[in-house]
Amino acid sequence: MAPGEAVDTLGDLCRGVGKHPVQPQRxxxxxxxxxxxxxxxxxxxxxxxxxxxxxxxxxxxxxxxxAWLLLAPGPAGGGSQHxxxxxxxxxxxxxxxxxxxxxxTLSCCVAFSQLLGLTVVAVTGAWLGLYRGGIAWESSLQFxxxxxCMVIGLVFLQGDALLVYRVFRNEAKRxxxxxxxxxxxxxxxxxxxxLVAVFDYHKKKGYADxxxxxxxxxxxxxxxxxxQWLVGFSFFLFPGASFSLRSRYRSQHVxxxxxxxxxxxxxxxxxxxxxxxxxxxxxxxxxxxxGVLANVLGLLLAAFGLVVLYIxxxxxxxxxPQAEEQALSMDFKMLTEGDSPGSQ
Numbered sequence: 357m358a359p360g361e362a363v364d365t366l367g368d369l370c371r372g373v374g375k376h377p378v379q380p381q382r383x384x385x386x387x388x389x390x391x392x393x394x395x396x397x398x399x400x401x402x403x404x405x406x407x408x409x410x411x412x413x414x415x416x417x418x419x420x421x422x423a424w425l426l427l428a429p430g431p432a433g434g435g436s437q438h439x440x441x442x443x444x445x446x447x448x449x450x451x452x453x454x455x456x457x458x459x460x461t462l463s464c465c466v467a468f469s470q471l472l473g474l475t476v477v478a479v480t481g482a483w484l485g486l487y488r489g490g491i492a493w494e495s496s497l498q499f500x501x502x503x504x505c506m507v508i509g510l511v512f513l514q515g516d517a518l519l520v521y522r523v524f525r526n527e528a529k530r531x532x533x534x535x536x537x538x539x540x541x542x543x544x545x546x547x548x549x550x551l552v553a554v555f556d557y558h559k560k561k562g563y564a565d566x567x568x569x570x571x572x573x574x575x576x577x578x579x580x581x582x583x584q585w586l587v588g589f590s591f592f593l594f595p596g597a598s599f600s601l602r603s604r605y606r607s608q609h610v611x612x613x614x615x616x617x618x619x620x621x622x623x624x625x626x627x628x629x630x631x632x633x634x635x636x637x638x639x640x641x642x643x644x645x646x647g648v649l650a651n652v653l654g655l656l657l658a659a660f661g662l663v664v665l666y667i668x669x670x671x672x673x674x675x676x677p678q679a680e681e682q683a684l685s686m687d688f689k690m691l692t693e694g695d696s697p698g699s700q
Contacts, residue, residue: 459672466519469519469660470516472659472663473511474512476507476512479649480504482649483653484503486646486649498553501554502553502554503628505549506574509547510623511620511621511660511661514620516539519668520535525675534593569626574623577623584616588609617664618665625657625658632650
């Protein structure tokens with residue numbers, strides 16, 4: 357789209373809302389030393405920037421694509437000039453901030469995932485309490501700390517951390533980032549307690565470590581989870597990577613987050629099966645009550661993982677960019693890196 361066409365689009369928009377017809381400006385803007393950027397948005401921000409005129413030709417998706425960021429050259433003296441066609445005020449005042457409504461199906465799926473997650477935690481506690489004697493740190497029950505902590509941390513809390521960007525769709529981006537990182541941090545700490553518990557228990561009992569497939573997968577998941585959190589924190593929170601680097605890494609971050617979550621669920625299922633074989637042996641095939649309850653727990657774990665994955669893979673449920681975030685991020689990108697909006 358040529359620079360003049362952006363004003364044509366605004367002219368069409370204001371013609372239907374304003375009291376007076378708008379005469380569209382079809383003249384392409386020449387390059388100027390200073391420009392004024394006007395965003396049709398909640399606060400009608402005006403920020404002067406040293407930009408080339410072709411750079412601000414993109415819509416604001418949070419406003420339904422009807423609003424455009426406009427660019428006008430300043431006068432020869434270096435001041436900024438406002439684009440103010442007739443009917444502009446009434447057009448702008450009629451626009452209200454549009455927050456993206458949460459789809460009804462999304463709310464139902466999120467509620468169902470939380471019901472499944474809490475049920476998984478409750479059934480894990482019931483299994484350990486009814487058939488394994490409960491939980492204690494300084495006794496033979498120390499081992500039971502391991503499955504409970506892993507289910508709470510690397511399954512339930514990790515799944516909730518992944519859903520943050522689907523649930524909090526209209527909150528500030530940085531607030532959502534902080535909540536996402538904090539949930540992952542809590543999950544990591546709880547999982548670390550579970551990992552220390554099982555190694556300490558094996559040491560006290562003289563059992564071998566890291567010989568089973570479950571233990572190998574568990575260590576792999578724990579290391580990948582820590583690396584994923586550390587890289588995500590340094591890229592997106594502090595100190596923060598450049599705009600282009602974050603844009604290139606974001607898709608990998610999303611993929612590895614979902615992959616680690618699925619590996620966590622799979623590792624929990626392996627550990628559950630291993631525990632049943634150790635305790636029940638051949639009686640497992642006789643439909644012992646403990647075995648039946650553990651099988652139900654396994655199905656609940658799988659269902660929770662699948663529901664979370666389904667929510668994450670629905671493209672139409674992704675968090676929509678807010679108008680201010682879009683304008684500021686694109687403006688910062690062009691000022692610092694010289695990229696055009698079309699390169700996103």
